[in-house]
Amino acid sequence: MRPILQIMLALISLYLPVLSAHQGDHSSIAELDALLAISPDAPSLLMTRGAAYTRTGQWDKAEQDIRRAKQIDTHINVEFALAQLYFHSGAFNNALLHINQYIEINPEYAPALLLKARSAHAAKQTKLALQSWNDYLTMEPLAHPGDYLAAAKLHALTGASGLKKALDLIDQGIENIGLTAQLQGYAMQLELDRNQPTRAYNRWRSLEHQLGTTPKYKITLAQLLILTNRAGEARLMLEDARAQLLQLRKTPAREALDLKLLSIEKQLG
Amino acid sequence: MSKQHLVLIVISTYCLVASCTHSQSIIPAWQEQKEQPTTETSVTSEEPKGPKVPNRLFLQQVSSSSAIIKWRGDQNEVWYGTKRNDLSARKSAEQERNHKLVVLDDLKPDTRYYYGFKGNGSRETVMSFNTAPRKGALPSDGNTHIWLLGDSGTATEKSLGHYSHAGKAIDVMNGFLKYNQAQANSEPLDLLLLLGDNAYVEGTDEQWQGAFFDIYTDIIHSVSTWPTIGNHEMGVGAPFDVCLFRKLPACDAGPLMIHMGGISTSADPDSYDSTGDGPDAYGLPYLNIFSLPSRGELGGVPSGTEQYYAFDYGNVHIVSLDSQLSNRDKDQRAAMRDWLIDDLSANQLDWTIVIFHHPPYSKGSNHDSDREQNEIDMRQTFAPVFEDYGVDVVYSGHAHSYERSWYVNGHHGMSDTFDPATQALLNVKGEPSMGQQGELYPQLDSSGADKRTVYTVAGSSGKADRQSPCAEGQFQGCTLPNWLEHPVHRTFDEAKPGYRKNGLAIKGSVVIDAGRNELTSRFIDEHGDVHDYFTIIRGTR
Numbered sequence: 001m002r003p004i005l006q007i008m009l010a011l012i013s014l015y016l017p018v019l020s021a022h023q024g025d026h027s028s029i030a031e032l033d034a035l036l037a038i039s040p041d042a043p044s045l046l047m048t049r050g051a052a053y054t055r056t057g058q059w060d061k062a063e064q065d066i067r068r069a070k071q072i073d074t075h076i077n078v079e080f081a082l083a084q085l086y087f088h089s090g091a092f093n094n095a096l097l098h099i100n101q102y103i104e105i106n107p108e109y110a111p112a113l114l115l116k117a118r119s120a121h122a123a124k125q126t127k128l129a130l131q132s133w134n135d136y137l138t139m140e141p142l143a144h145p146g147d148y149l150a151a152a153k154l155h156a157l158t159g160a161s162g163l164k165k166a167l168d169l170i171d172q173g174i175e176n177i178g179l180t181a182q183l184q185g186y187a188m189q190l191e192l193d194r195n196q197p198t199r200a201y202n203r204w205r206s207l208e209h210q211l212g213t214t215p216k217y218k219i220t221l222a223q224l225l226i227l228t229n230r231a232g233e234a235r236l237m238l239e240d241a242r243a244q245l246l247q248l249r250k251t252p253a254r255e256a257l258d259l260k261l262l263s264i265e266k267q268l269g
Numbered sequence: 270m271s272k273q274h275l276v277l278i279v280i281s282t283y284c285l286v287a288s289c290t291h292s293q294s295i296i297p298a299w300q301e302q303k304e305q306p307t308t309e310t311s312v313t314s315e316e317p318k319g320p321k322v323p324n325r326l327f328l329q330q331v332s333s334s335s336a337i338i339k340w341r342g343d344q345n346e347v348w349y350g351t352k353r354n355d356l357s358a359r360k361s362a363e364q365e366r367n368h369k370l371v372v373l374d375d376l377k378p379d380t381r382y383y384y385g386f387k388g389n390g391s392r393e394t395v396m397s398f399n400t401a402p403r404k405g406a407l408p409s410d411g412n413t414h415i416w417l418l419g420d421s422g423t424a425t426e427k428s429l430g431h432y433s434h435a436g437k438a439i440d441v442m443n444g445f446l447k448y449n450q451a452q453a454n455s456e457p458l459d460l461l462l463l464l465g466d467n468a469y470v471e472g473t474d475e476q477w478q479g480a481f482f483d484i485y486t487d488i489i490h491s492v493s494t495w496p497t498i499g500n501h502e503m504g505v506g507a508p509f510d511v512c513l514f515r516k517l518p519a520c521d522a523g524p525l526m527i528h529m530g531g532i533s534t535s536a537d538p539d540s541y542d543s544t545g546d547g548p549d550a551y552g553l554p555y556l557n558i559f560s561l562p563s564r565g566e567l568g569g570v571p572s573g574t575e576q577y578y579a580f581d582y583g584n585v586h587i588v589s590l591d592s593q594l595s596n597r598d599k600d601q602r603a604a605m606r607d608w609l610i611d612d613l614s615a616n617q618l619d620w621t622i623v624i625f626h627h628p629p630y631s632k633g634s635n636h637d638s639d640r641e642q643n644e645i646d647m648r649q650t651f652a653p654v655f656e657d658y659g660v661d662v663v664y665s666g667h668a669h670s671y672e673r674s675w676y677v678n679g680h681h682g683m684s685d686t687f688d689p690a691t692q693a694l695l696n697v698k699g700e701p702s703m704g705q706q707g708e709l710y711p712q713l714d715s716s717g718a719d720k721r722t723v724y725t726v727a728g729s730s731g732k733a734d735r736q737s738p739c740a741e742g743q744f745q746g747c748t749l750p751n752w753l754e755h756p757v758h759r760t761f762d763e764a765k766p767g768y769r770k771n772g773l774a775i776k777g778s779v780v781i782d783a784g785r786n787e788l789t790s791r792f793i794d795e796h797g798d799v800h801d802y803f804t805i806i807r808g809t810r
Contacts, residue, residue, distance in 0.1 A: 055534065055642070109548070111537045140539065144595065145573040146604030173573075178564045180573040181611040182604050210570050216614040248617060249808055250718045251659040253610075 029053065043069035043076055050081060059089040077105065083115055092123035110140050114147070121154055129154055137169075141176045148173035149186055156190055163194045181207050188224075197227035215241040215248070215257050222264060231268060238265055322394045322490075323386060325368070325482045329560040330580075331493040332567045333378035333401045337560050339370045347371045349384035353395055356385055366557050367474070378403045379583075396490045399457060402583040404568060405618060407785055413585050414456045416445060417624070417779040419464035419666025422480035422501060423731030426469040438484055438731045440795040441778050447797030448780070458492040460582055461485070464666035464727060465499025465593070465626030470530030472502035473543045474554040480731075494559070498576060498593040499626040499666060502555040503533040504542045536597040538576065561589075570612040577605055579612045585783050586616040590625035592647050592665075606650055613658035619807055620783045623655060623663045628726040632684070632755040632771070633668020634734035634748045639683045652681050652722070659719040661712065661788060661805055664779065666728030671792050672758040672772035673801055674724040675701040676710045680757055687756045694721060703759060704803030709787075713808030723803060724757070725779065725790065726772075733767070733776045759801070773800055 032049040039045065046069035053062035062085045070078045079102035086095035099116045106112060113136040120129035133151035137143055148169065155166035170187045174180070184203050191200035201224040204217075211217035218241040225234035238261055245258055323342030330337045338347055348356035362369040376382060379402040385395045402408050421441065423434035449455060468476040482489070533542070538553040551557060561578050565571035569579030569586065576591040588609065595601040613621065629648035631638045638644040644667075655663060656678045675693035680686070693701040696708045704710040704723070712719050739747035753772030761768045767775040777794040791802040 051534070109540075111535060111540045114537065142574075144536075144576070144598075144601045144604065145608070146595065146598065146601030149604055150600040177573040178571055180571045180608070182573065182608050185607075185611070210565060211611065211615050213617070214615045216611075249659060249713065250716075252657040252718060252720050253614065253659075255718065256657075 029056070041072050043073040046072070047076065047078070047081060050085070054081070054085045054088055057088070059085065062089075077102065079105075080112060080115075083112075083119065087115060087119050087122070090122075092119050095119040096123060096125070096128075108139075110136065113139060117151070121150070126154065126158060130158075137172075143173075143177075145173065145177060145180055145182045148177075148183060152186065152190075156193070160194065163190055166190055179206065179210070181210055192227070197224060200224055201228050215244050215254065215261075218244070219257060219261055219264065226264070226268065234264075235268060238268075322396075323369075325478065326396070326486075327482065327489040328398055328491070328493045329370075330562055330567055331398060331401060332580075333403050334376050335372060335374040336376060336382070336398065336400065336493070337370055337372050338384065339365075339368045339560065341368055344386040345369070346386070347373070347384050348387045349373060349382055351377070351380060351382060353383045353397070356383060356387070356395070365560070366551070368558070370560065376400050379406070379409050398491045398493075399459070401459070401567075401581075404581050404583070406583055408459060408583055410456060411784060412456065413459045413583050413620075413781075413783040414453070415460045415462060415585075415622075415781040415783070416458050417462045417464060417664055417727055417781065418467065418730040419664070419726075419778075420466040420499070420501075420669055420728035420732070421463070421484075421730035421778075422466055422468040422472075422476065424469075424484060425476040425479040426731075434732045437776060437795075438480065441730045441776050442484065442488075444776075444795035444797045445778050445780065445793055448791075448793045448799070451797060452799070453780070453782075458488065460587070461488065461492050461494045462587070462589075462622075462624055462664070463494060463496035464624055464664055464730075465497050466501040466531075466666055466728070466731075467496065467499070468554075469501050469731075471504050471543045472499075472530070472541075472554055473504075474558065477554060477558055495580070495587065495589060495624075496555065496559055496561075497589045497624050497626055498555055498591050500533070500593055501531045503531075503535070503538075503553070503593055504549075505530050505533065505545045534597065536594050536601060538594055570608065570615050572605075572608050572612075577608070579616075581616075581618060584619040584785065586618045586621045588612060588621070588623045588660075590623060590647075590651065592625040592627040592643055596627070596643055596646050596650075602646065602650060606654060609651065609654055610658065613654065613660065616659075619785060620662075620788050620805075621658075621660045622781065622783075623660050625663075625665055627667050628665035628672075628724070628728075629663070630674060630680075630684070630724050630755050630757045631665075631668045631672055631726045632749075632751055632753055633670050633672070633726065633728070634737075634752055636668040637749075638755070649681050652724075655722045656720050660722050661719075662781070662790060663722055663724045665724070665726050666730075668726050668728050669732050669734045670726065670729050670753055670769075670772050670774050671777060671801070672726040672753060672755060673790075673792070673803065674722075674757045675759055676704060676721045676723055676803075676805075677757060678721045684755050684757065689756070693757075701759070704805070710803060710805040711808060712805055717808075719808060723790070723805070725792075726758075727777075727779045727792065729774075729776045730778045731776075733774050735774060759803075761801075775800060 029049060029052045032045055036045050046065040050062045050065035053065060066078050066081050069076055079098045083095045083099035083102060096119045099112055099119055103112050103116060113132060117129055117132035117136050120132050137151060152166040152169045155162045155169060167187055167190050170183050173183050184207055188200045188203040191203060204221055204224055218237050222234040222237040225237060241261055245254055248254060323340035323344050326340040328336060329339055346359055346361045349358050350356045360371040360373060362371050378400055380400050381397055383395050383397045385393050387393060421438045424438050426434050468480040538556055540548050541553040542548050556575055561575040562580050563572050563575045563578055568581030572578050576595055577589055579588040595605045627643040627647050629638055629644055629652050638648060677693050680692040689701045694710060696702040702708045714720060737747045739749055753769035755771050758771040760771055761773060763770055767773055775794050777792050780791045780793055782789045786807045787804050789802055789804040791799050793799055
């Protein structure tokens with residue numbers, strides 16, 4: 001930060017009344033309305049209210065504020081704010097237009113790459129979305145599991161080769177952030193989608209040390225055993241799960257598992 | 270209303286919200302070091318005198334067989350053992366970002382270990398901690414004793430150039446210590462849980478030092494700290510032009526933009542920005558400071574991220590969710606929910622405790638769970654999971670007051686849809702049960718299912734909001750007529766000072782005692798007095 005700005009801000013700390021840090025969007029808009037009634041040409045207030053309008057789904061008002069801020073001060077970079085607005089309002093191609101402009105100036109800003117991936121994804125520009133997800137996940141290898149899943153799910157929509165790429169991406173995620181049931185559980189489903197029940201079984205088995213003592217794990221394993229023609233083992237697994245369910249404290253989720261177990265047993269005959 | 274009046278309201282609106290005041294602590298000297306965090310930086314602490322104890326000494330991930338000791342300072346090794354006067358085992362430190370740490374392993378369960386830093390002088394201070402019991406077992410004292418702090422980080426909060434809440438967090442701590450000595454037989458803590466906003470206002474490394482490490486110094490080197498991310502852990506948000514509020518001499522040169530702490534809307538921890546001049550080089554201080562179990566290191570299903578995690582401690586399973594970042598993005602929120610389901614499905618311990626910052630039910634000053642999206646999302650997406658998967662108690666902060674729900678199931682809408690007759694456990698009189706004395710909460714309902722949860726908002730460990738009625742059109746920095754009147758929360762006797770219909774405007778913290786058959790949660794004020802409690806009786810099949 002520039003020293004002059006630091007000094008100014010330090011001065012402000014002595015003079016300025018306190019600002020609110022906890023604002024619900026609707027209430028902050030009411031306050032910003034009041035401020036803008038006094039200072040209608042304050043770009044910062046317009047940008048802030050624009051962001052609040054974006055979060056509350058008031059797209060036209062958001063765009064009006066952001067664009068007016070730009071008119072008043074042409075040096076303000078409004079591209080990221082506009083991209084967010086268009087993304088949330090469903091105008092995904094417009095979002096892409098603006099996020100690309102933002103990335104030209106700030107190519108290393110990961111949240112912008114993430115927004116590009118999501119915008120392209122939502123705009124059904126699959127190739128661009130996959131490239132953007134790749135750019136983002138390359139920059140952020142320790143990304144959130146939800147980001148790996150979102151990217152993998154998009155790959156999976158692109159046919160047989162996409163399933164393989166989705167699995168590769170999940171494996172890459174597992175290598176980067178560790179084995180998790182979220183990622184491996186989805187990979188297990190993908191293996192089933194490409195008719196590879198043994199691989200699906202193996203993937204699920206890899207979670208045994210994490211989930212292995214639970215009825216939920218055992219019931220899913222029984223389903224996979226059935227798919228790999230091991231009905232006898234499946235029955236044993238289901239018996240094991242039933243015995244455990246009888247021991248454990250009953251919850252709505254375990255009651256639902258009980259019903260699922262019954263249904264699988266019926267299927268087995 | 271005149272324009273002047275409006276300006277005053279707006280300014281007072283901002284001014285009165287004490288939670289935000291530290292945005293004016295802008296740029297003390299330490300922020301010049303932003304790009305290069307140093308080791309021993311503190312707003313308030315001095316170099317320790319006397320016995321050589323490192324700065325910022327704290328424990329992480331204490332399990333039944335291991336523990337992490339972290340610190341800053343010159344010391345490069347830890348000596349430890351099971352006898353105070355025989356620290357014969359030694360472990361060298363690793364450097365992790367701007368902390369040193371050792372991982373002690375091969376420890377015995379439920380055992381007191383002593384440790385110290387030899388070699389730097391003749392005098393030595395010896396610290397100690399207890400390892401966790403084996404999974405499922407109780408600590409040897411028969412009880413898992415847990416302290417919870419919500420929004421305690423006010424020591425670094427400034428207004429008009431002064432620390433506006435100096436001493437309040439310490440008062441709350443002293444209240445707990447007094448309670449613990451007088452009413453809990455000085456029982457050692459097993460866990461310290463943080464409910465977010467534990468370092469105001471931007472959650473910088475230096476604010477963590479001043480608001481947390483310098484205050485709880487003597488506690489956190491003997492008990493493991495387990496945090497969750499609050500809005501004040503996530504830096505600054507949108508910029509404001511100061512000159513709109515106050516005509517300073519500098520305003521002649523043009524707008525003066527400042528950035529407020531606590532209002533970031535990013536879902537990406539790498540976008541953490543402490544000052545408003547772009548993302549900080551070292552990312553989110555919260556994640557740099559704490560070592561959290563993303564890979565199921567202490568039980569619990571691996572989450573793949575330190576933003577949310579779970580672990581076991583003896584007979585208690587604890588989940589820390591991320592209501593600040595992951596909750597903002599639908600893909601990340603879905604992944605967190607799926608993980609939570611897997612984690613809770615795998616849990617078979619006596620008690621399940623969930624913590625996160627944004628309360629699903631609150632009518633706190635400035636924080637209304639009918640209005641704030643983070644709170645709505647936590648309620649709609651996660652509360653059904655808590656109830657279906659046997660979560661016993663949920664704790665949040667964010668609102669600077671205390672609210673505690675009835676024993677509820679199925680209320681996931683706005684507050685005006687709450688129906689106590691069908692959504693709360695009723696007593697013999699047909700009223701919602703308090704969970705006290707003759708009507709303790711049974712973990713299992715009449716059908717034998719565990720499907721009810723108590724939700725507590727405990728965000729007054731650093732300050733308590735006061736009644737300040739809103740002017741016409743004012744929503745922030747004031748109290749609305751329904752302040753602390755969320756019907757899902759238990760009722761209080763409004764005649765008492767600080768008591769409102771459904772909550773308490775009183776500074777304090779929460780203590781949980783989880784035994785084999787009972788879990789009791791108490792709200793303790795700064796004097797050590799208990800203002801609320803409830804007990805759940807464990808159910809067995």
